[in-house]
Amino acid sequence: MELKVKEKVLAELEKIVGADFVSKALPDLYSYSQDMTENEPSWPDFVVMPGSVEEVQGVLRLANREKIPVVPIVGGANIGGLTIPLKGGICLDLKRMDRLIELNDKEMYAILEPGFTFGHLRRYLDKNYPHLTYSYPLSPPYTSVMCNAMLMGMGDMAVSLGMNADMINGLEVVLPTGEVVKIGSCSVSRSWFGRAPLPDIAGMFIGWQGATGVVTKIAVQLWQKPKYVEGATIMTYDMGATFRFMRRMAPMRILDELFIVPYETMKVITTKTTGPFERAPGEPEFAVLTAIAANSEDELKAKAQLRDAIIKEEFKDTKVDVMPSEPTDLPIRGQIDALGGCTWMGTYGPTSRWEEATEKVFQLLDKYKLPRVGFFRPLRQGHFGMWRPIIAFNKSDAEEVDRVRKFMREALTLALDMDHVPYKAPYWEVQEMMKRGDPNWVELLRRVKKMLDPNNIMNPGRYGAPEE
Amino acid sequence: MEVPDEVKDWAARCSRCGTCKYTFGQYLPSCPPGQKFRLEGYFPSGRLWIGRGLQEGVLSLEDEDVLERIYTCTACKACDEQCASLPKEHIVEVIEAIRQMVVGAGCLLPAHVVMIESLKKNDNVLDKPKEERGAWAEGLRLKDITKEKADVVYHAGDMLSFDPEIWGAARDAVTLLQQAGVDFGIAGKEETCCGGRAYEIGNMAEFTKYAEHNIEAYNGAGASKVILSCADGYSHMKLLYPKVNAKMNFEVLHIVEYIDQLIKEGKIKFTKEVPMKVTYHDPCHLGRYNGIYEQPRDILNSIPGLELVEMERNREFSWCCGAGAGVKQAYPDFSLWTANERIQEAKATGATALVTSCPWCERNFKDAIKEYGEKIEVYDIAEIARKAI
Numbered sequence A: 001m002e003l004k005v006k007e008k009v010l011a012e013l014e015k016i017v018g019a020d021f022v023s024k025a026l027p028d029l030y031s032y033s034q035d036m037t038e039n040e041p042s043w044p045d046f047v048v049m050p051g052s053v054e055e056v057q058g059v060l061r062l063a064n065r066e067k068i069p070v071v072p073i074v075g076g077a078n079i080g081g082l083t084i085p086l087k088g089g090i091c092l093d094l095k096r097m098d099r100l101i102e103l104n105d106k107e108m109y110a111i112l113e114p115g116f117t118f119g120h121l122r123r124y125l126d127k128n129y130p131h132l133t134y135s136y137p138l139s140p141p142y143t144s145v146m147c148n149a150m151l152m153g154m155g156d157m158a159v160s161l162g163m164n165a166d167m168i169n170g171l172e173v174v175l176p177t178g179e180v181v182k183i184g185s186c187s188v189s190r191s192w193f194g195r196a197p198l199p200d201i202a203g204m205f206i207g208w209q210g211a212t213g214v215v216t217k218i219a220v221q222l223w224q225k226p227k228y229v230e231g232a233t234i235m236t237y238d239m240g241a242t243f244r245f246m247r248r249m250a251p252m253r254i255l256d257e258l259f260i261v262p263y264e265t266m267k268v269i270t271t272k273t274t275g276p277f278e279r280a281p282g283e284p285e286f287a288v289l290t291a292i293a294a295n296s297e298d299e300l301k302a303k304a305q306l307r308d309a310i311i312k313e314e315f316k317d318t319k320v321d322v323m324p325s326e327p328t329d330l331p332i333r334g335q336i337d338a339l340g341g342c343t344w345m346g347t348y349g350p351t352s353r354w355e356e357a358t359e360k361v362f363q364l365l366d367k368y369k370l371p372r373v374g375f376f377r378p379l380r381q382g383h384f385g386m387w388r389p390i391i392a393f394n395k396s397d398a399e400e401v402d403r404v405r406k407f408m409r410e411a412l413t414l415a416l417d418m419d420h421v422p423y424k425a426p427y428w429e430v431q432e433m434m435k436r437g438d439p440n441w442v443e444l445l446r447r448v449k450k451m452l453d454p455n456n457i458m459n460p461g462r463y464g465a466p467e468e
Numbered sequence B: 001m002e003v004p005d006e007v008k009d010w011a012a013r014c015s016r017c018g019t020c021k022y023t024f025g026q027y028l029p030s031c032p033p034g035q036k037f038r039l040e041g042y043f044p045s046g047r048l049w050i051g052r053g054l055q056e057g058v059l060s061l062e063d064e065d066v067l068e069r070i071y072t073c074t075a076c077k078a079c080d081e082q083c084a085s086l087p088k089e090h091i092v093e094v095i096e097a098i099r100q101m102v103v104g105a106g107c108l109l110p111a112h113v114v115m116i117e118s119l120k121k122n123d124n125v126l127d128k129p130k131e132e133r134g135a136w137a138e139g140l141r142l143k144d145i146t147k148e149k150a151d152v153v154y155h156a157g158d159m160l161s162f163d164p165e166i167w168g169a170a171r172d173a174v175t176l177l178q179q180a181g182v183d184f185g186i187a188g189k190e191e192t193c194c195g196g197r198a199y200e201i202g203n204m205a206e207f208t209k210y211a212e213h214n215i216e217a218y219n220g221a222g223a224s225k226v227i228l229s230c231a232d233g234y235s236h237m238k239l240l241y242p243k244v245n246a247k248m249n250f251e252v253l254h255i256v257e258y259i260d261q262l263i264k265e266g267k268i269k270f271t272k273e274v275p276m277k278v279t280y281h282d283p284c285h286l287g288r289y290n291g292i293y294e295q296p297r298d299i300l301n302s303i304p305g306l307e308l309v310e311m312e313r314n315r316e317f318s319w320c321c322g323a324g325a326g327v328k329q330a331y332p333d334f335s336l337w338t339a340n341e342r343i344q345e346a347k348a349t350g351a352t353a354l355v356t357s358c359p360w361c362e363r364n365f366k367d368a369i370k371e372y373g374e375k376i377e378v379y380d381i382a383e384i385a386r387k388a389i
């Protein structure tokens, strides 16, 4: 950006949000130029922190007029490089918009601003509505509920309920051209009870990584907290039996939580190193973390009996250790991001391919001397699953970063070949999908993007970006 | 530019997960400058990343914006408490190492230059004449340890020595020692700064000079214990002096530890009712730095008629008073804002008085009350204890 233009833009931005909430200071720009992933840094020109919908509108109108890129961000913890401003411009930090606008306990939803985080939500519910809960992800507490849902993330109720994107009741969006639009029942009534029965145009914003507009309000579904919960951790020694067990359990609606981690994941978390780890004789291969929820002790007991019977059947030919465990109390702090760098090949896909995909990805991890860390979970009662090898790494070790980059390139090919689709996909994964994908799908993405964002200001380089 | 190991080892280990921005489980703000200025650079993660940027050579110590983000940190250590990843326990260490780089590069903030010059001239960071030191003890007839030996030395420190409005904290502390029959003395005019503020703003040479001087002086007095009412001074002597190349022959105790001990030994007895509802503020250097949470509460709970109520952020989750690490001198408005946030939290408990155990906290709370027109009393814990005798 030319210096003169930059100065003019700065003055206008300061008028819109106040001088305290615009920065062109290098230490701030540096913070927004990268994230915890291996994706290359790229510097913004400004960081802007609006405090209201009107201020967001003001910033977008200015950016649209001047054709300045705008990248919305809250926590920047998406693990996909999605808030790195690929083409500079404005990092629109929405942390100041952190209110809970309404909690409707009858229809069980909450209307939230972008900066309202899982930590805020947990505090609010525990204090005011202890009987309600949310499908909390494993992400750090200071990340946005809205961003997670808009990115089609998932939480601890995903085994039965699916993605958090499926639990969005409505949106308020500021379009790149500055208009504010409401989507869902809230567009025709006072209630934000749901998205149906209307043409579901929420899809023009959900999953777009902030490339089509700035969401300023979201209504998310809350759920009744079960009275009884029981956890069990199952140590398994055979991959086939482990995934078979998972596929059998998921559709039965017995387990409310079921995720599988390769045993080395535990080692990385507990030692806070990337190994290398030798698999000691007799050590398990996977840990399967499960939880049962019930409304009465009898229901809990009956479900546990069924679970135990199926464990017995599915692991009859191989060793298995079952131990009671505390169900994870989310949000938690300090997980796999503990080493500074963190990335993943996070995907959704058919669980029927998991034995083959996992075998292959383990070989790939070994090839790049990376620990066998991952997280696999069936979603929506097994209709599909989240398959996610995870890499924790030291960002200041250039050789390690290079290895991680190479691994990620190969892992993408592997995932796509296994019919898995990356979520929170960084720009280079998106490019690959747009290259491989149905050309008419790509064209439609571009048309939708162009219609909403004629000057391609919103998070450029993501889905629907014009061909360069 | 030489990059210290602390920066090399830990700065890049921050993933910017954001967990340190809030008190875990409560989700209340934990980092004062982050909460005030909101931009990422003012949060612990932003500061660690500045370390990285300096290491990569894309940021410079001559950049005023870098200095502002590095020096608005009150070194309250809340981030070290909240972080559960690798930087835990190393965040303030990195910030302090960057400050040492600043001093090395000759880029110290003007307000801090004044502090260092005052140290050189007056042996205190407050630009006060050296002769006025010790005036706080007038009329108390305390032993002069420069002339006679004493088992215990009471070190008043800069803030208590020169601020008549808060002398009560020191005078009541030594009165309690007198009543308990402790053999103690003070260095009076000859006392010097502990050197801690110099350390915190990055000047290792000045810090080392004062640490060596004080170790020699108190060894020379034959003291087995040095007692302080200043939480900062206590923490610096206890945690940093052992790193200096001089052997300490004395133990360092904060007055709350000592009073608590004297109560438990039956040497201090509270007999008078103190019908007050108070809340207690944990000074960062007593709490998070040294894990002293229960002794002050034990003292307050043993006072007849006194009701102690807790603020939501207490003990390791305590919100800083805003005065530490040179922030009060360099960023006075922000410092008072931070204190006022705490005053609001104290008022929300229904307490009529805010009790603390550090003169820097006391001073800053009193200043903020004036600035913001608030109404709540502020006491040092020794003043409350003294009322009960």
Ligand SMILES: Cc1cc2nc3c(=O)[nH]c(=O)nc-3n(C[C@H](O)[C@H](O)[C@H](O)COP(=O)(O)OP(=O)(O)OC[C@H]3O[C@@H](n4cnc5c(N)ncnc54)[C@H](O)[C@@H]3O)c2cc1C
Residues within 6 Å of the ligand: A071, A072, A073, A074, A075, A076, A077, A078, A079, A082, A083, A094, A114, A137, A138, A139, A140, A142, A143, A144, A145, A146, A147, A148, A149, A150, A151, A152, A153, A154, A155, A208, A209, A210, A211, A213, A214, A215, A216, A335, A336, A337, A342, A459, B017
């Ligand atoms: C250790 C760890 C564990 C995780 N575990 C999980 C998990 O279990 N499940 C899961 O789903 N995710 C997980 N995540 C991913 C991620 O943290 C969450 O999805 C999180 O909620 C993202 O929030 P954020 O505030 O960091 O979003 P950001 O990274 O700030 O933003 C995410 C995206 O949304 C866009 N955006 C931001 N605000 C807006 C807006 N107002 N309007 C439009 N677009 C916007 C951004 O441009 C970006 O594309 C994990 C992350 C980490 C680091």
Ligand code: SF4
Residues within 6 Å of the ligand: B013, B014, B015, B016, B017, B018, B019, B020, B021, B044, B045, B048, B079, B082, B083, B084, B085, B086, B087, B088, B091
């Ligand atoms: S300092 Fe620790 S808690 Fe804070 S952002 Fe960095 S890793 Fe997370």
Ligand code: SF4
Residues within 6 Å of the ligand: B030, B031, B032, B033, B034, B043, B044, B047, B072, B073, B074, B075, B076, B077, B078, B079, B080, B091, B092
């Ligand atoms: S020490 Fe306190 S002020 Fe400094 S970065 Fe940590 S939390 Fe913030």
